[in-house]
Amino acid sequence: MQDEQLEQLRATLTRQRYPLLFITLSGSHLYGFSSPDSDYDLRGAHILPLREVIGLREGEETIEQHHSENGLEVDLVTYDVxxxxxxxxxxxxxxxxxxxxxxxxxxxxxxxxxKALAMRCVTRYYAYHYLGFARNRLKQASHKQPPSIKSVLHTYRVILTGLHLVRTGELEANLRRLNEVFRFSSVADLIARKEAGGEKAQLEEGAVALYEAEWRRLLSDLEQSVESSVLPVKPDAQAQAGLNDLLIRLRLQTV
Structure with missing residues:
Protein backbone atom coordinates (compact mmCIF):
# COMPACT_ATOMS: atom_id res chain seq x y z
CA MET A 1 0.00 0.00 0.00
CA GLN A 2 1.32 3.43 -0.94
CA ASP A 3 1.78 6.20 1.65
CA GLU A 4 -0.85 8.33 -0.10
CA GLN A 5 -3.45 5.55 0.17
CA LEU A 6 -2.57 4.97 3.82
CA GLU A 7 -3.12 8.64 4.61
CA GLN A 8 -6.47 8.60 2.82
CA LEU A 9 -7.58 5.62 4.88
CA ARG A 10 -6.44 7.26 8.10
CA ALA A 11 -8.39 10.38 7.16
CA THR A 12 -11.53 8.22 7.26
CA LEU A 13 -10.82 7.38 10.88
CA THR A 14 -10.70 11.00 12.01
CA ARG A 15 -14.45 11.22 11.41
CA GLN A 16 -15.37 8.34 13.69
CA ARG A 17 -17.65 9.10 16.61
CA TYR A 18 -15.94 6.87 19.20
CA PRO A 19 -12.32 6.31 20.23
CA LEU A 20 -10.70 3.46 18.30
CA LEU A 21 -8.80 0.57 19.84
CA PHE A 22 -7.38 -0.56 16.50
CA ILE A 23 -8.12 -0.57 12.78
CA THR A 24 -6.47 -3.00 10.36
CA LEU A 25 -6.86 -3.87 6.71
CA SER A 26 -8.62 -7.13 5.86
CA GLY A 27 -10.14 -8.61 2.70
CA SER A 28 -8.18 -9.26 -0.46
CA HIS A 29 -5.28 -7.04 0.66
CA LEU A 30 -4.75 -9.18 3.75
CA TYR A 31 -5.40 -12.43 1.88
CA GLY A 32 -2.73 -11.71 -0.72
CA PHE A 33 -4.83 -11.54 -3.87
CA SER A 34 -5.87 -7.91 -4.22
CA SER A 35 -6.20 -6.34 -7.66
CA PRO A 36 -6.09 -2.65 -8.65
CA ASP A 37 -9.89 -2.38 -8.34
CA SER A 38 -10.15 -4.06 -4.94
CA ASP A 39 -11.88 -2.06 -2.22
CA TYR A 40 -10.31 -1.47 1.18
CA ASP A 41 -11.87 -3.52 3.98
CA LEU A 42 -11.11 -1.84 7.30
CA ARG A 43 -11.89 -3.84 10.44
CA GLY A 44 -11.40 -3.03 14.09
CA ALA A 45 -12.83 -2.08 17.45
CA HIS A 46 -14.20 1.13 18.93
CA ILE A 47 -14.73 1.97 22.60
CA LEU A 48 -18.17 2.98 23.76
CA PRO A 49 -18.04 5.41 26.67
CA LEU A 50 -19.23 4.13 30.03
CA ARG A 51 -22.39 6.24 29.93
CA GLU A 52 -23.48 4.44 26.74
CA VAL A 53 -23.21 0.94 28.18
CA ILE A 54 -24.76 1.34 31.65
CA GLY A 55 -27.89 3.31 30.80
CA LEU A 56 -31.13 2.58 28.99
CA ARG A 57 -29.77 4.08 25.79
CA GLU A 58 -26.98 1.87 24.56
CA GLY A 59 -24.38 3.00 22.05
CA GLU A 60 -23.70 1.33 18.71
CA GLU A 61 -22.17 -2.10 19.21
CA THR A 62 -21.54 -2.43 15.49
CA ILE A 63 -20.72 0.38 13.08
CA GLU A 64 -20.73 -0.25 9.33
CA GLN A 65 -19.83 2.37 6.74
CA HIS A 66 -19.21 2.14 3.01
CA HIS A 67 -18.05 5.13 1.02
CA SER A 68 -15.59 6.40 -1.55
CA GLU A 69 -12.53 8.23 -0.19
CA ASN A 70 -10.73 10.15 -2.96
CA GLY A 71 -11.23 7.31 -5.41
CA LEU A 72 -10.74 4.51 -2.87
CA GLU A 73 -13.74 2.33 -2.10
CA VAL A 74 -13.71 1.90 1.68
CA ASP A 75 -15.73 -0.64 3.68
CA LEU A 76 -15.37 0.01 7.43
CA VAL A 77 -16.74 -2.27 10.15
CA THR A 78 -15.96 -1.85 13.84
CA TYR A 79 -17.30 -3.56 16.95
CA ASP A 80 -17.47 -2.13 20.42
CA VAL A 81 -14.57 -3.58 22.37
CA LYS A 115 -2.52 -9.14 20.77
CA ALA A 116 -0.49 -10.52 23.66
CA LEU A 117 -3.62 -12.13 25.13
CA ALA A 118 -5.81 -13.11 22.20
CA MET A 119 -3.90 -16.11 20.82
CA ARG A 120 -3.89 -17.65 24.29
CA CYS A 121 -7.68 -17.79 24.00
CA VAL A 122 -7.66 -19.62 20.67
CA THR A 123 -8.75 -23.25 20.91
CA ARG A 124 -8.83 -26.13 18.43
CA TYR A 125 -12.55 -25.50 18.01
CA TYR A 126 -11.78 -22.37 16.03
CA ALA A 127 -11.65 -24.93 13.21
CA TYR A 128 -15.44 -24.88 13.11
CA HIS A 129 -15.47 -21.22 12.10
CA TYR A 130 -13.40 -22.08 9.04
CA LEU A 131 -15.32 -25.28 8.34
CA GLY A 132 -18.66 -23.46 8.42
CA PHE A 133 -17.43 -20.62 6.26
CA ALA A 134 -15.92 -22.98 3.69
CA ARG A 135 -19.02 -25.17 3.51
CA ASN A 136 -21.11 -22.09 2.73
CA ARG A 137 -18.63 -21.10 0.05
CA LEU A 138 -18.87 -24.58 -1.44
CA LYS A 139 -22.66 -24.36 -1.61
CA GLN A 140 -22.50 -20.95 -3.26
CA ALA A 141 -19.96 -22.15 -5.80
CA SER A 142 -22.11 -25.11 -6.82
CA HIS A 143 -25.15 -22.87 -7.42
CA LYS A 144 -23.43 -20.01 -9.20
CA GLN A 145 -22.17 -20.63 -12.71
CA PRO A 146 -19.57 -19.56 -13.34
CA PRO A 147 -18.28 -18.25 -9.97
CA SER A 148 -15.75 -15.47 -9.78
CA ILE A 149 -12.07 -16.26 -9.42
CA LYS A 150 -12.18 -14.16 -6.24
CA SER A 151 -14.79 -16.51 -4.77
CA VAL A 152 -12.67 -19.57 -5.55
CA LEU A 153 -9.62 -17.96 -3.94
CA HIS A 154 -11.65 -17.10 -0.84
CA THR A 155 -12.65 -20.75 -0.51
CA TYR A 156 -9.04 -21.92 -0.69
CA ARG A 157 -7.96 -19.19 1.72
CA VAL A 158 -10.54 -20.05 4.37
CA ILE A 159 -9.82 -23.77 4.34
CA LEU A 160 -6.04 -23.41 4.32
CA THR A 161 -6.07 -20.80 7.10
CA GLY A 162 -8.12 -23.18 9.24
CA LEU A 163 -5.86 -26.15 8.49
CA HIS A 164 -2.69 -24.19 9.19
CA LEU A 165 -4.12 -22.85 12.46
CA VAL A 166 -5.16 -26.21 13.93
CA ARG A 167 -2.00 -27.99 12.79
CA THR A 168 0.58 -25.39 13.85
CA GLY A 169 -1.19 -23.04 16.27
CA GLU A 170 -0.16 -20.14 14.00
CA LEU A 171 -2.57 -17.75 12.32
CA GLU A 172 -1.85 -17.04 8.65
CA ALA A 173 -4.46 -15.32 6.51
CA ASN A 174 -2.31 -14.63 3.44
CA LEU A 175 -2.98 -17.20 0.72
CA ARG A 176 0.38 -16.63 -0.96
CA ARG A 177 2.21 -17.57 2.25
CA LEU A 178 -0.14 -20.45 2.92
CA ASN A 179 0.57 -21.80 -0.55
CA GLU A 180 4.27 -21.84 0.23
CA VAL A 181 3.30 -24.62 2.67
CA PHE A 182 0.51 -26.38 0.75
CA ARG A 183 1.88 -25.83 -2.78
CA PHE A 184 -1.21 -25.93 -5.00
CA SER A 185 -0.30 -24.93 -8.55
CA SER A 186 -3.95 -24.04 -9.14
CA VAL A 187 -3.80 -21.38 -6.40
CA ALA A 188 -0.79 -19.62 -7.90
CA ASP A 189 -2.50 -19.58 -11.29
CA LEU A 190 -5.77 -18.23 -9.88
CA ILE A 191 -3.99 -15.43 -8.00
CA ALA A 192 -2.25 -14.34 -11.21
CA ARG A 193 -5.55 -14.38 -13.10
CA LYS A 194 -7.30 -12.37 -10.37
CA GLU A 195 -4.56 -9.73 -10.39
CA ALA A 196 -4.80 -9.40 -14.16
CA GLY A 197 -8.58 -9.61 -14.48
CA GLY A 198 -9.72 -7.70 -11.40
CA GLU A 199 -12.56 -8.24 -8.96
CA LYS A 200 -15.05 -9.45 -11.57
CA ALA A 201 -12.82 -11.97 -13.33
CA GLN A 202 -14.81 -15.16 -13.88
CA LEU A 203 -13.97 -18.81 -14.21
CA GLU A 204 -14.83 -20.64 -17.39
CA GLU A 205 -18.16 -22.47 -17.52
CA GLY A 206 -17.96 -25.67 -15.46
CA ALA A 207 -14.41 -25.01 -14.25
CA VAL A 208 -15.41 -24.93 -10.57
CA ALA A 209 -15.87 -28.71 -10.68
CA LEU A 210 -12.10 -29.00 -11.01
CA TYR A 211 -11.69 -27.48 -7.55
CA GLU A 212 -14.65 -28.94 -5.65
CA ALA A 213 -13.10 -32.39 -5.14
CA GLU A 214 -9.96 -30.78 -3.75
CA TRP A 215 -11.99 -28.57 -1.40
CA ARG A 216 -13.93 -31.55 -0.08
CA ARG A 217 -10.71 -33.42 0.60
CA LEU A 218 -9.25 -30.42 2.40
CA LEU A 219 -12.43 -30.00 4.46
CA SER A 220 -12.18 -33.64 5.48
CA ASP A 221 -8.56 -33.07 6.50
CA LEU A 222 -9.63 -30.06 8.57
CA GLU A 223 -12.36 -32.03 10.34
CA GLN A 224 -9.93 -34.82 11.17
CA SER A 225 -7.29 -32.38 12.40
CA VAL A 226 -9.46 -30.94 15.17
CA GLU A 227 -8.91 -33.61 17.81
CA SER A 228 -5.20 -33.97 17.03
CA SER A 229 -4.63 -30.22 16.99
CA VAL A 230 -1.73 -28.58 18.81
CA LEU A 231 -4.23 -26.01 20.11
CA PRO A 232 -5.80 -26.41 23.56
CA VAL A 233 -9.38 -27.44 24.30
CA LYS A 234 -10.09 -24.40 26.49
CA PRO A 235 -8.91 -20.79 26.50
CA ASP A 236 -6.18 -19.86 28.96
CA ALA A 237 -7.92 -18.72 32.15
CA GLN A 238 -5.33 -16.05 32.94
CA ALA A 239 -5.63 -14.63 29.43
CA GLN A 240 -9.40 -14.43 29.80
CA ALA A 241 -8.96 -12.58 33.08
CA GLY A 242 -6.52 -10.26 31.32
CA LEU A 243 -9.10 -9.48 28.63
CA ASN A 244 -11.64 -8.66 31.32
CA ASP A 245 -9.20 -6.28 33.03
CA LEU A 246 -8.37 -4.67 29.68
CA LEU A 247 -12.05 -4.04 28.96
CA ILE A 248 -12.62 -2.45 32.36
CA ARG A 249 -9.62 -0.14 31.95
CA LEU A 250 -10.75 0.90 28.47
CA ARG A 251 -14.24 1.73 29.76
CA LEU A 252 -12.92 3.74 32.68
CA GLN A 253 -10.73 5.80 30.36
CA THR A 254 -13.92 7.15 28.77
CA VAL A 255 -15.42 8.54 31.99
Missing part, protein backbone atom coordinates in the same frame (compact mmCIF):
# COMPACT_ATOMS: atom_id res chain seq x y z
CA UNK A 82 -16.84 -5.79 24.53
CA UNK A 83 -18.49 -7.30 21.46
CA UNK A 84 -15.06 -7.72 19.88
CA UNK A 85 -13.80 -9.69 22.88
CA UNK A 86 -17.01 -11.72 23.08
CA UNK A 87 -16.67 -12.71 19.43
CA UNK A 88 -13.02 -13.59 19.98
CA UNK A 89 -13.95 -15.94 22.83
CA UNK A 90 -16.78 -17.27 20.68
CA UNK A 91 -14.30 -18.60 18.11
CA UNK A 92 -14.82 -15.91 15.47
CA UNK A 93 -12.00 -16.12 12.97
CA UNK A 94 -12.81 -12.79 11.32
CA UNK A 95 -12.19 -10.93 14.57
CA UNK A 96 -9.03 -12.92 15.27
CA UNK A 97 -7.66 -12.09 11.82
CA UNK A 98 -8.50 -8.41 12.25
CA UNK A 99 -6.65 -8.25 15.57
CA UNK A 100 -3.50 -9.78 14.10
CA UNK A 101 -3.57 -8.32 10.60
CA UNK A 102 -0.08 -6.98 9.82
CA UNK A 103 -1.68 -4.23 7.72
CA UNK A 104 -2.21 -1.78 10.57
CA UNK A 105 -3.99 1.50 9.89
CA UNK A 106 -4.44 2.62 13.52
CA UNK A 107 -3.18 1.08 16.73
CA UNK A 108 -2.85 1.81 20.46
CA UNK A 109 -0.84 0.37 23.37
CA UNK A 110 -4.00 -1.48 24.41
CA UNK A 111 -4.13 -3.13 20.98
CA UNK A 112 -0.69 -4.53 21.72
CA UNK A 113 -2.01 -5.84 25.05
CA UNK A 114 -4.89 -7.47 23.21
Missing amino acids: RKCLTLLLGKNGNVLEAIYSPLVIHTTPEHEEL
Whole structure:
Protein backbone atom coordinates (compact mmCIF):
# COMPACT_ATOMS: atom_id res chain seq x y z
CA MET A 1 0.00 0.00 0.00
CA GLN A 2 1.32 3.43 -0.94
CA ASP A 3 1.78 6.20 1.65
CA GLU A 4 -0.85 8.33 -0.10
CA GLN A 5 -3.45 5.55 0.17
CA LEU A 6 -2.57 4.97 3.82
CA GLU A 7 -3.12 8.64 4.61
CA GLN A 8 -6.47 8.60 2.82
CA LEU A 9 -7.58 5.62 4.88
CA ARG A 10 -6.44 7.26 8.10
CA ALA A 11 -8.39 10.38 7.16
CA THR A 12 -11.53 8.22 7.26
CA LEU A 13 -10.82 7.38 10.88
CA THR A 14 -10.70 11.00 12.01
CA ARG A 15 -14.45 11.22 11.41
CA GLN A 16 -15.37 8.34 13.69
CA ARG A 17 -17.65 9.10 16.61
CA TYR A 18 -15.94 6.87 19.20
CA PRO A 19 -12.32 6.31 20.23
CA LEU A 20 -10.70 3.46 18.30
CA LEU A 21 -8.80 0.57 19.84
CA PHE A 22 -7.38 -0.56 16.50
CA ILE A 23 -8.12 -0.57 12.78
CA THR A 24 -6.47 -3.00 10.36
CA LEU A 25 -6.86 -3.87 6.71
CA SER A 26 -8.62 -7.13 5.86
CA GLY A 27 -10.14 -8.61 2.70
CA SER A 28 -8.18 -9.26 -0.46
CA HIS A 29 -5.28 -7.04 0.66
CA LEU A 30 -4.75 -9.18 3.75
CA TYR A 31 -5.40 -12.43 1.88
CA GLY A 32 -2.73 -11.71 -0.72
CA PHE A 33 -4.83 -11.54 -3.87
CA SER A 34 -5.87 -7.91 -4.22
CA SER A 35 -6.20 -6.34 -7.66
CA PRO A 36 -6.09 -2.65 -8.65
CA ASP A 37 -9.89 -2.38 -8.34
CA SER A 38 -10.15 -4.06 -4.94
CA ASP A 39 -11.88 -2.06 -2.22
CA TYR A 40 -10.31 -1.47 1.18
CA ASP A 41 -11.87 -3.52 3.98
CA LEU A 42 -11.11 -1.84 7.30
CA ARG A 43 -11.89 -3.84 10.44
CA GLY A 44 -11.40 -3.03 14.09
CA ALA A 45 -12.83 -2.08 17.45
CA HIS A 46 -14.20 1.13 18.93
CA ILE A 47 -14.73 1.97 22.60
CA LEU A 48 -18.17 2.98 23.76
CA PRO A 49 -18.04 5.41 26.67
CA LEU A 50 -19.23 4.13 30.03
CA ARG A 51 -22.39 6.24 29.93
CA GLU A 52 -23.48 4.44 26.74
CA VAL A 53 -23.21 0.94 28.18
CA ILE A 54 -24.76 1.34 31.65
CA GLY A 55 -27.89 3.31 30.80
CA LEU A 56 -31.13 2.58 28.99
CA ARG A 57 -29.77 4.08 25.79
CA GLU A 58 -26.98 1.87 24.56
CA GLY A 59 -24.38 3.00 22.05
CA GLU A 60 -23.70 1.33 18.71
CA GLU A 61 -22.17 -2.10 19.21
CA THR A 62 -21.54 -2.43 15.49
CA ILE A 63 -20.72 0.38 13.08
CA GLU A 64 -20.73 -0.25 9.33
CA GLN A 65 -19.83 2.37 6.74
CA HIS A 66 -19.21 2.14 3.01
CA HIS A 67 -18.05 5.13 1.02
CA SER A 68 -15.59 6.40 -1.55
CA GLU A 69 -12.53 8.23 -0.19
CA ASN A 70 -10.73 10.15 -2.96
CA GLY A 71 -11.23 7.31 -5.41
CA LEU A 72 -10.74 4.51 -2.87
CA GLU A 73 -13.74 2.33 -2.10
CA VAL A 74 -13.71 1.90 1.68
CA ASP A 75 -15.73 -0.64 3.68
CA LEU A 76 -15.37 0.01 7.43
CA VAL A 77 -16.74 -2.27 10.15
CA THR A 78 -15.96 -1.85 13.84
CA TYR A 79 -17.30 -3.56 16.95
CA ASP A 80 -17.47 -2.13 20.42
CA VAL A 81 -14.57 -3.58 22.37
CA ARG A 82 -16.84 -5.79 24.53
CA LYS A 83 -18.49 -7.30 21.46
CA CYS A 84 -15.06 -7.72 19.88
CA LEU A 85 -13.80 -9.69 22.88
CA THR A 86 -17.01 -11.72 23.08
CA LEU A 87 -16.67 -12.71 19.43
CA LEU A 88 -13.02 -13.59 19.98
CA LEU A 89 -13.95 -15.94 22.83
CA GLY A 90 -16.78 -17.27 20.68
CA LYS A 91 -14.30 -18.60 18.11
CA ASN A 92 -14.82 -15.91 15.47
CA GLY A 93 -12.00 -16.12 12.97
CA ASN A 94 -12.81 -12.79 11.32
CA VAL A 95 -12.19 -10.93 14.57
CA LEU A 96 -9.03 -12.92 15.27
CA GLU A 97 -7.66 -12.09 11.82
CA ALA A 98 -8.50 -8.41 12.25
CA ILE A 99 -6.65 -8.25 15.57
CA TYR A 100 -3.50 -9.78 14.10
CA SER A 101 -3.57 -8.32 10.60
CA PRO A 102 -0.08 -6.98 9.82
CA LEU A 103 -1.68 -4.23 7.72
CA VAL A 104 -2.21 -1.78 10.57
CA ILE A 105 -3.99 1.50 9.89
CA HIS A 106 -4.44 2.62 13.52
CA THR A 107 -3.18 1.08 16.73
CA THR A 108 -2.85 1.81 20.46
CA PRO A 109 -0.84 0.37 23.37
CA GLU A 110 -4.00 -1.48 24.41
CA HIS A 111 -4.13 -3.13 20.98
CA GLU A 112 -0.69 -4.53 21.72
CA GLU A 113 -2.01 -5.84 25.05
CA LEU A 114 -4.89 -7.47 23.21
CA LYS A 115 -2.52 -9.14 20.77
CA ALA A 116 -0.49 -10.52 23.66
CA LEU A 117 -3.62 -12.13 25.13
CA ALA A 118 -5.81 -13.11 22.20
CA MET A 119 -3.90 -16.11 20.82
CA ARG A 120 -3.89 -17.65 24.29
CA CYS A 121 -7.68 -17.79 24.00
CA VAL A 122 -7.66 -19.62 20.67
CA THR A 123 -8.75 -23.25 20.91
CA ARG A 124 -8.83 -26.13 18.43
CA TYR A 125 -12.55 -25.50 18.01
CA TYR A 126 -11.78 -22.37 16.03
CA ALA A 127 -11.65 -24.93 13.21
CA TYR A 128 -15.44 -24.88 13.11
CA HIS A 129 -15.47 -21.22 12.10
CA TYR A 130 -13.40 -22.08 9.04
CA LEU A 131 -15.32 -25.28 8.34
CA GLY A 132 -18.66 -23.46 8.42
CA PHE A 133 -17.43 -20.62 6.26
CA ALA A 134 -15.92 -22.98 3.69
CA ARG A 135 -19.02 -25.17 3.51
CA ASN A 136 -21.11 -22.09 2.73
CA ARG A 137 -18.63 -21.10 0.05
CA LEU A 138 -18.87 -24.58 -1.44
CA LYS A 139 -22.66 -24.36 -1.61
CA GLN A 140 -22.50 -20.95 -3.26
CA ALA A 141 -19.96 -22.15 -5.80
CA SER A 142 -22.11 -25.11 -6.82
CA HIS A 143 -25.15 -22.87 -7.42
CA LYS A 144 -23.43 -20.01 -9.20
CA GLN A 145 -22.17 -20.63 -12.71
CA PRO A 146 -19.57 -19.56 -13.34
CA PRO A 147 -18.28 -18.25 -9.97
CA SER A 148 -15.75 -15.47 -9.78
CA ILE A 149 -12.07 -16.26 -9.42
CA LYS A 150 -12.18 -14.16 -6.24
CA SER A 151 -14.79 -16.51 -4.77
CA VAL A 152 -12.67 -19.57 -5.55
CA LEU A 153 -9.62 -17.96 -3.94
CA HIS A 154 -11.65 -17.10 -0.84
CA THR A 155 -12.65 -20.75 -0.51
CA TYR A 156 -9.04 -21.92 -0.69
CA ARG A 157 -7.96 -19.19 1.72
CA VAL A 158 -10.54 -20.05 4.37
CA ILE A 159 -9.82 -23.77 4.34
CA LEU A 160 -6.04 -23.41 4.32
CA THR A 161 -6.07 -20.80 7.10
CA GLY A 162 -8.12 -23.18 9.24
CA LEU A 163 -5.86 -26.15 8.49
CA HIS A 164 -2.69 -24.19 9.19
CA LEU A 165 -4.12 -22.85 12.46
CA VAL A 166 -5.16 -26.21 13.93
CA ARG A 167 -2.00 -27.99 12.79
CA THR A 168 0.58 -25.39 13.85
CA GLY A 169 -1.19 -23.04 16.27
CA GLU A 170 -0.16 -20.14 14.00
CA LEU A 171 -2.57 -17.75 12.32
CA GLU A 172 -1.85 -17.04 8.65
CA ALA A 173 -4.46 -15.32 6.51
CA ASN A 174 -2.31 -14.63 3.44
CA LEU A 175 -2.98 -17.20 0.72
CA ARG A 176 0.38 -16.63 -0.96
CA ARG A 177 2.21 -17.57 2.25
CA LEU A 178 -0.14 -20.45 2.92
CA ASN A 179 0.57 -21.80 -0.55
CA GLU A 180 4.27 -21.84 0.23
CA VAL A 181 3.30 -24.62 2.67
CA PHE A 182 0.51 -26.38 0.75
CA ARG A 183 1.88 -25.83 -2.78
CA PHE A 184 -1.21 -25.93 -5.00
CA SER A 185 -0.30 -24.93 -8.55
CA SER A 186 -3.95 -24.04 -9.14
CA VAL A 187 -3.80 -21.38 -6.40
CA ALA A 188 -0.79 -19.62 -7.90
CA ASP A 189 -2.50 -19.58 -11.29
CA LEU A 190 -5.77 -18.23 -9.88
CA ILE A 191 -3.99 -15.43 -8.00
CA ALA A 192 -2.25 -14.34 -11.21
CA ARG A 193 -5.55 -14.38 -13.10
CA LYS A 194 -7.30 -12.37 -10.37
CA GLU A 195 -4.56 -9.73 -10.39
CA ALA A 196 -4.80 -9.40 -14.16
CA GLY A 197 -8.58 -9.61 -14.48
CA GLY A 198 -9.72 -7.70 -11.40
CA GLU A 199 -12.56 -8.24 -8.96
CA LYS A 200 -15.05 -9.45 -11.57
CA ALA A 201 -12.82 -11.97 -13.33
CA GLN A 202 -14.81 -15.16 -13.88
CA LEU A 203 -13.97 -18.81 -14.21
CA GLU A 204 -14.83 -20.64 -17.39
CA GLU A 205 -18.16 -22.47 -17.52
CA GLY A 206 -17.96 -25.67 -15.46
CA ALA A 207 -14.41 -25.01 -14.25
CA VAL A 208 -15.41 -24.93 -10.57
CA ALA A 209 -15.87 -28.71 -10.68
CA LEU A 210 -12.10 -29.00 -11.01
CA TYR A 211 -11.69 -27.48 -7.55
CA GLU A 212 -14.65 -28.94 -5.65
CA ALA A 213 -13.10 -32.39 -5.14
CA GLU A 214 -9.96 -30.78 -3.75
CA TRP A 215 -11.99 -28.57 -1.40
CA ARG A 216 -13.93 -31.55 -0.08
CA ARG A 217 -10.71 -33.42 0.60
CA LEU A 218 -9.25 -30.42 2.40
CA LEU A 219 -12.43 -30.00 4.46
CA SER A 220 -12.18 -33.64 5.48
CA ASP A 221 -8.56 -33.07 6.50
CA LEU A 222 -9.63 -30.06 8.57
CA GLU A 223 -12.36 -32.03 10.34
CA GLN A 224 -9.93 -34.82 11.17
CA SER A 225 -7.29 -32.38 12.40
CA VAL A 226 -9.46 -30.94 15.17
CA GLU A 227 -8.91 -33.61 17.81
CA SER A 228 -5.20 -33.97 17.03
CA SER A 229 -4.63 -30.22 16.99
CA VAL A 230 -1.73 -28.58 18.81
CA LEU A 231 -4.23 -26.01 20.11
CA PRO A 232 -5.80 -26.41 23.56
CA VAL A 233 -9.38 -27.44 24.30
CA LYS A 234 -10.09 -24.40 26.49
CA PRO A 235 -8.91 -20.79 26.50
CA ASP A 236 -6.18 -19.86 28.96
CA ALA A 237 -7.92 -18.72 32.15
CA GLN A 238 -5.33 -16.05 32.94
CA ALA A 239 -5.63 -14.63 29.43
CA GLN A 240 -9.40 -14.43 29.80
CA ALA A 241 -8.96 -12.58 33.08
CA GLY A 242 -6.52 -10.26 31.32
CA LEU A 243 -9.10 -9.48 28.63
CA ASN A 244 -11.64 -8.66 31.32
CA ASP A 245 -9.20 -6.28 33.03
CA LEU A 246 -8.37 -4.67 29.68
CA LEU A 247 -12.05 -4.04 28.96
CA ILE A 248 -12.62 -2.45 32.36
CA ARG A 249 -9.62 -0.14 31.95
CA LEU A 250 -10.75 0.90 28.47
CA ARG A 251 -14.24 1.73 29.76
CA LEU A 252 -12.92 3.74 32.68
CA GLN A 253 -10.73 5.80 30.36
CA THR A 254 -13.92 7.15 28.77
CA VAL A 255 -15.42 8.54 31.99
